[in-house]
Amino acid sequence: MWEYTDKVKEHFLNPRNVGEVENPDGAATVGSLACGDALKLTFKLDDQGRIQDARFKTFGCASAIASASALTEMIKGKTVEEAAKISNQDIANFLGGLPEEKMHCSVMGREALEAAIAHYRGEPAPTEEGKIVCECFGVTEEEIARVVRENNLRTIEEVTNYTKAGGGCGNCHEAIQEIIDRVRSEGKVVTRPKLSNIQKIKMIEETIDREIRPALQQDGGDLELIDVVGNRVLVATRGACASCAASHLTLKQVVEAKLRELVWPELEVEEVTS
Amino acid sequence: MNAIYLDNNATTRVAPEVLEEMLPYLQNFYGNPSSMHTFGGQVGRKVRQAREQVAKIIGAAPEEIIFTSCGTESDNTAIRSALATNPGKRHIVTTRVEHPAVHSLAARLAQEGYRVTEIPVDSEGRLHLEQYAKSLSPDTAIVSMMWANNETGVIFPVEEAATLARNRGILFHTDAVQAVGKIPIDLKNSAIDMLSISGHKLHAPKGVGALYVRKGTRFSPFLIGGHQEKGRRGGTENVPSIIALGLACDLAAQKLTTENTVVKELRDKLENALLDSIPRCRVNGDRVHRLPNTSNISFEFVEGEAILLRLDEYAICASSGSACTSGSLQPSHVLRAMGVPFTMAHGSIRFSLSIYNTEKEIDFVIGTLPGIIENLRALSPYWEVGDAVCARVEG
Numbered sequence A: 001m002w003e004y005t006d007k008v009k010e011h012f013l014n015p016r017n018v019g020e021v022e023n024p025d026g027a028a029t030v031g032s033l034a035c036g037d038a039l040k041l042t043f044k045l046d047d048q049g050r051i052q053d054a055r056f057k058t059f060g061c062a063s064a065i066a067s068a069s070a071l072t073e074m075i076k077g078k079t080v081e082e083a084a085k086i087s088n089q090d091i092a093n094f095l096g097g098l099p100e101e102k103m104h105c106s107v108m109g110r111e112a113l114e115a116a117i118a119h120y121r122g123e124p125a126p127t128e129e130g131k132i133v134c135e136c137f138g139v140t141e142e143e144i145a146r147v148v149r150e151n152n153l154r155t156i157e158e159v160t161n162y163t164k165a166g167g168g169c170g171n172c173h174e175a176i177q178e179i180i181d182r183v184r185s186e187g188k189v190v191t192r193p194k195l196s197n198i199q200k201i202k203m204i205e206e207t208i209d210r211e212i213r214p215a216l217q218q219d220g221g222d223l224e225l226i227d228v229v230g231n232r233v234l235v236a237t238r239g240a241c242a243s244c245a246a247s248h249l250t251l252k253q254v255v256e257a258k259l260r261e262l263v264w265p266e267l268e269v270e271e272v273t274s
Numbered sequence B: 001m002n003a004i005y006l007d008n009n010a011t012t013r014v015a016p017e018v019l020e021e022m023l024p025y026l027q028n029f030y031g032n033p034s035s036m037h038t039f040g041g042q043v044g045r046k047v048r049q050a051r052e053q054v055a056k057i058i059g060a061a062p063e064e065i066i067f068t069s070c071g072t073e074s075d076n077t078a079i080r081s082a083l084a085t086n087p088g089k090r091h092i093v094t095t096r097v098e099h100p101a102v103h104s105l106a107a108r109l110a111q112e113g114y115r116v117t118e119i120p121v122d123s124e125g126r127l128h129l130e131q132y133a134k135s136l137s138p139d140t141a142i143v144s145m146m147w148a149n150n151e152t153g154v155i156f157p158v159e160e161a162a163t164l165a166r167n168r169g170i171l172f173h174t175d176a177v178q179a180v181g182k183i184p185i186d187l188k189n190s191a192i193d194m195l196s197i198s199g200h201k202l203h204a205p206k207g208v209g210a211l212y213v214r215k216g217t218r219f220s221p222f223l224i225g226g227h228q229e230k231g232r233r234g235g236t237e238n239v240p241s242i243i244a245l246g247l248a249c250d251l252a253a254q255k256l257t258t259e260n261t262v263v264k265e266l267r268d269k270l271e272n273a274l275l276d277s278i279p280r281c282r283v284n285g286d287r288v289h290r291l292p293n294t295s296n297i298s299f300e301f302v303e304g305e306a307i308l309l310r311l312d313e314y315a316i317c318a319s320s321g322s323a324c325t326s327g328s329l330q331p332s333h334v335l336r337a338m339g340v341p342f343t344m345a346h347g348s349i350r351f352s353l354s355i356y357n358t359e360k361e362i363d364f365v366i367g368t369l370p371g372i373i374e375n376l377r378a379l380s381p382y383w384e385v386g387d388a389v390c391a392r393v394e395g
Helices: A006-013 A062-075 A088-094 A100-121 A141-151 A156-163 A173-184 A197-218 A247-262 B016-022 B038-057 B071-085 B100-111 B129-135 B158-167 B239-254 B256-277 B304-312 B333-337 B359-379 B386-394
Strands: A026-032 A037-045 A051-059 A132-134 A221-229 A232-239 A268-271 B065-068 B091-095 B115-119 B140-144 B171-175 B194-198 B209-213 B281-283 B294-299 B348-352
Touching: A006 A062, A006 B304, A026 A100, A037 A062, A037 A100, A051 A062, A051 B359, A062 A088, A062 A100, A062 B304, A088 A100, A088 A141, A088 A247, A100 A141, A100 A156, A132 A141, A132 A173, A141 A156, A141 A173, A156 A173, A197 A221, A197 A232, A197 A247, A232 A247, A247 A268, B016 B239, B038 B065, B038 B239, B065 B071, B071 B100, B071 B140, B071 B171, B071 B194, B071 B209, B091 B100, B100 B115, B115 B129, B129 B158, B140 B158, B158 B171, B239 B256, B256 B281, B256 B294, B256 B348, B256 B359, B304 B348, B304 B359
Parallel strands: A232 A268, B091 B115, B091 B140, B140 B171, B171 B194
Antiparallel strands: A026 A037, A037 A051, A221 A232, B065 B209, B194 B209, B281 B294, B294 B348
């Protein structure tokens, strides 16, 4: 049995925004019956250019349905430009994480969003371009390279988890390895400037306020930064989080991952009671 | 809430009588059956009785039974033994729909340089017997063919196939873990040389199995060690579980009629009611030559894992051949071998019953599943355009 978070289960059992928007401004279907999952996304803009309504239909497993439901919730109220910035990792984070083997569901969400935005802008769907590497699941070289880059993937198995590429006959494994090697040798060894303590604390505070608290508050929870000691980030949970058994997992999987990504790679989040 | 357990081809509950029978051998009678003292000797007698019980359910002699740790070990032992005792032969014949215990081993043997022929099945999961006959050659060391399929319940004509092999001097092994206890098996006048049994498929605990090896069959052990099992399987016997397997076989033989009447009727009731009340679904596999407890149904345009997890909300346990449940990204190799279209393969659900299921449980599933399918289809982008998509995918 897959280990789904409560949020994945909740969105699977009670999916939001099911259906199709009438006369949509953007619409796209990605995936296929043969692949085992597909997502049709439609959205409509209000007169301010914000996504007023977004709806989905999904053929797929629990995490595919939950990812699509999450996606519609995430893009509502955003401008197209804002929505376009949503990554597959954002979708997974919104759901409190997905099993590694199911990350392709979040990628499918991001692909549908991009394709629907491309449709709105009158551009060709980005996933349809480029050379097919995985014949079984119709995954292109560009798509694999992009997912490797954005999710910092290292192995063929990870690429399969995120894109399905390589999960069929296996004939493309060599080609996938070459893409991984190429992307990883693109020489983007990011050397981060050393942060002063003040800068570090400020960035941690900003990141928590911007990236983490809004999502927690939606569920009636909250998070407070108590102190930063070296690379240890001491936080206290509030509201629903304080009594939630899964909050420890959320802290590690979501909060720590986000802070490591956006602030400093060696940060460790610890929960304190206060 | 008590689970409604319709996943008995995955594993079964330990029969209460079986549990009671084995417990003293975990508590008081812990002696080693190989020991010289009476304390161990009384355990040895009990193991002997279990061997007789296991032999009886398949019409074999006790000395033809080797206890193992599971069905997979039995399968591996049988096939490796046949290859070891026929060193000049480099060909293996099996089928496309075997359990991974045989399927993956065959793939490994192909890597080791053996030639492997996998006999295909038709759209009903029936074996192409003519192709099978043609595949046998003087170079063939062993045929390994399952008696009944774990996913669809389809029964292969193993006796006929075994006779064809014997006439050519080829060893014949059958993985019968799904068949023993569900259909009558009698090896007295059979051409089958080796047969695998698994304890936990017939209400004994997990971790015990048996391999039948016909008297006079050359044999090479898989586990090398002590003199247990007459040197055919090293390792101290899993005494409590072996005793459990013995009684479980006894009980299964007694319940064989129940299995083929009461359980079969419940299965048929479930299957027919679902086919009647849910549009666009179908049974996978030959409905005539089939285990009495198994029903594999595909619900078009919905995905199996989603169905299972919705069923799980009602504590209904089943399984699926969909890609998402297998972790392999592709639907089950059995359904693919049968050419089940993708629209159907991803939405397949296997119900496998046991003598412990009640009519009330079946009625509850009949009342619950149609709503789940309807609900998931309302989410599916393919549902309203069903016919058009179907034609494209199948064409």
